[in-house]
Amino acid sequence: MRSQYNLKLPHSVYSGKNSLENIKSILLENKVDKLAIFTDKGIERAGLLNYPMEFVKQTGVDVVVLDDLPAEPTYKQVQKLVDRFKESKADFIMAVGGGSVMDTAKLASILLTDRYGVYELLSRPQLAKKCMKTLMIPTTAGTGSEATPNAIVAVPEKELKIGIVNDDMISDYVILDAIMIKKLSRKIAASTGIDALAHAIECFTSNKANPFSDIFALEALDMILNNIVQACDNPEAMDAKNKMQIASFYAGIAITASGTTAVHALSYPLGGKYHIAHGVSNAILLVPVMKFNEQVCVGKLAEAYDRCVHIEKNCTTVEEKSKFMIDQFEKIVKHLDIPTSLSVFGVPESDLDILVDSGMQVTRLLDNNMRKVTSEDARKLYKQIL
Numbered sequence: 001m002r003s004q005y006n007l008k009l010p011h012s013v014y015s016g017k018n019s020l021e022n023i024k025s026i027l028l029e030n031k032v033d034k035l036a037i038f039t040d041k042g043i044e045r046a047g048l049l050n051y052p053m054e055f056v057k058q059t060g061v062d063v064v065v066l067d068d069l070p071a072e073p074t075y076k077q078v079q080k081l082v083d084r085f086k087e088s089k090a091d092f093i094m095a096v097g098g099g100s101v102m103d104t105a106k107l108a109s110i111l112l113t114d115r116y117g118v119y120e121l122l123s124r125p126q127l128a129k130k131c132m133k134t135l136m137i138p139t140t141a142g143t144g145s146e147a148t149p150n151a152i153v154a155v156p157e158k159e160l161k162i163g164i165v166n167d168d169m170i171s172d173y174v175i176l177d178a179i180m181i182k183k184l185s186r187k188i189a190a191s192t193g194i195d196a197l198a199h200a201i202e203c204f205t206s207n208k209a210n211p212f213s214d215i216f217a218l219e220a221l222d223m224i225l226n227n228i229v230q231a232c233d234n235p236e237a238m239d240a241k242n243k244m245q246i247a248s249f250y251a252g253i254a255i256t257a258s259g260t261t262a263v264h265a266l267s268y269p270l271g272g273k274y275h276i277a278h279g280v281s282n283a284i285l286l287v288p289v290m291k292f293n294e295q296v297c298v299g300k301l302a303e304a305y306d307r308c309v310h311i312e313k314n315c316t317t318v319e320e321k322s323k324f325m326i327d328q329f330e331k332i333v334k335h336l337d338i339p340t341s342l343s344v345f346g347v348p349e350s351d352l353d354i355l356v357d358s359g360m361q362v363t364r365l366l367d368n369n370m371r372k373v374t375s376e377d378a379r380k381l382y383k384q385i386l
Ligand SMILES: NC(=O)c1ccc[n+]([C@@H]2O[C@H](COP(=O)([O-])OP(=O)(O)OC[C@H]3O[C@@H](n4cnc5c(N)ncnc54)[C@H](O)[C@@H]3O)[C@@H](O)[C@H]2O)c1
Pocket: 040, 041, 042, 043, 046, 048, 071, 072, 073, 097, 098, 099, 100, 101, 103, 139, 140, 142, 143, 144, 145, 148, 149, 150, 151, 152, 153, 161, 180, 181, 182, 183, 184, 185, 188, 192, 195, 255, 278, 279
């Protein structure tokens, strides 16, 4: 464990029924003239932009909508939108979308300059400073991007995704209103929910775990384990959906205070090379990596059991408790019909070397893993999921 740790959070966070109405006071107190709304075509097609727009219109501010963004964009696609944003002369940013949209909006908030762009931040993330305030309205639950200083972009040249970390990207305002995830398809709700679950358990079992991150990671894990199935299976389960939003947000805070580990590290090439959705690639790796890690974090997993399992608490030994938790992850991934192998994505065995090479480059996260991951370990793990 680190000898010092800290907690960094967005300035104001709103949640609960009708919490979108706070948009009005946020825009007014910041004396906004022109609002840049980052979103994507999927959000607009789902009619989701209408909800926040109702309140934006009541303030009378000018609006520019920046929506030309694919899911899990490359750094060049992000730069294109940032350039349009710079031309817009907006003075406040609102993001309405999942992690892809929020990460792009966060990068825009520190890139109101012609001296450098997203590409330069890949190697020198600290170069940029905050230029504009941001309001994040997540539509998935989720990446927790609304809480983190991270933005993740695909780098096709490296067939990898790279995380840019800069504290100035921590958002100023967040609104977690369950209406924004009500119409989320079961498929996306499931994979993004498992992403949040992975954030929580990875941060809790990370080398960087500390008393601050543990509070948020464990509360997130508890809320996710006890709400994810209902939130995904029942479109009307607004309470469970709101709990998933809060849990994703807490798991994002845990990422900021601690850090994800080998699940996320080894999943980066799966997104970068085969464009497998971030939540799906984490879901595929979650159980194999937890089983690999179990020998060094059996006590931590047992602690998570004590904290998060509320009924049929029949396990007594740490080994039983730890096994129960991993079995529980496996059951949830299976119940939610998320693929558990790469075979569905046509990944050939001949790509194994490339996968190992790429995965081993993600040292920023592999270093957080309590059990050291060698190239041979990575090979075995990838082989298990082929
Ligand atoms: N910054 C961070 O801390 C962090 C953490 C984890 C992941 N990420 C990144 O976030 C990205 C993934 O984000 P994501 O999983 O939220 O998905 P996403 O933003 O890529 O969205 C996936 C698809 O779902 C659609 N969609 C989103 N919300 C919807 C809704 N409510 N209703 C209907 N359709 C909806 C979008 O239009 C898109 O087509 C990846 O690039 C990943 O690497 C960032």
